[in-house]
Amino acid sequence: MTIKERIESEARRTALRYDPSASRYSAGKQVGHIRGFIEGAEYALNNQWISVDEAIPQSNEEVLCLMKSNGAVVSGFIFKEGNACKVATRPDFEFEDYLDYQVEAWMPMPEYRKEARP
Incomplete structure (x- = not known):
């Protein structure tokens, strides 16, 4: 599994943990949480130095x-x-x-x- 795949997998897994209401109200809200997680992880990986x-x-x-x-x-x-x-x-x-x-x-x-x- 590549780093990108690991980030995406973890983003999907943890999206609901931080906002359980996302599953009840809209898929769009959950997608926003996933995107935020992925962007944050990519930023952290690309700015470690x-x-x-x-x-x-x-x-x-x-x-x-x-x-x-x-x-x-x-x-x-x-x-x-x-x-x-x-x-x-x-x-x-x-x-x-x-x-x-x-x-x-x-x-x-x-x-x-x-x-x-x-």
């Missing part, structure tokens, strides 16, 4: 980092050095970066829940 100019995570929070140099994504811990935000990785992970490990954006580490898998 947070610019380091907006905010940085706590120094002990491991996050996914989008590197300025080449767009690579690595996991690590963001810290400020002067005006730049840089990434420190775990000791068992090494990578080369020609812009001195500067981070452009970050996002929280995604959670994996086994019960959510089909």
Whole structure:
């Protein structure tokens, strides 16, 4: 099942939970709830990256980092050095970066829940 199909399925499943009257009054109202859910989910999925100019995570929070140099994504811990935000990785992970490990954006580490898998 694709992400789009999962979003649409969950939208249909949860539409009535938030407004049970939607089933009694009109199918159009239910469709509106489904569309709202889908649009919200798509927005959230497409806007997960947070610019380091907006905010940085706590120094002990491991996050996914989008590197300025080449767009690579690595996991690590963001810290400020002067005006730049840089990434420190775990000791068992090494990578080369020609812009001195500067981070452009970050996002929280995604959670994996086994019960959510089909």
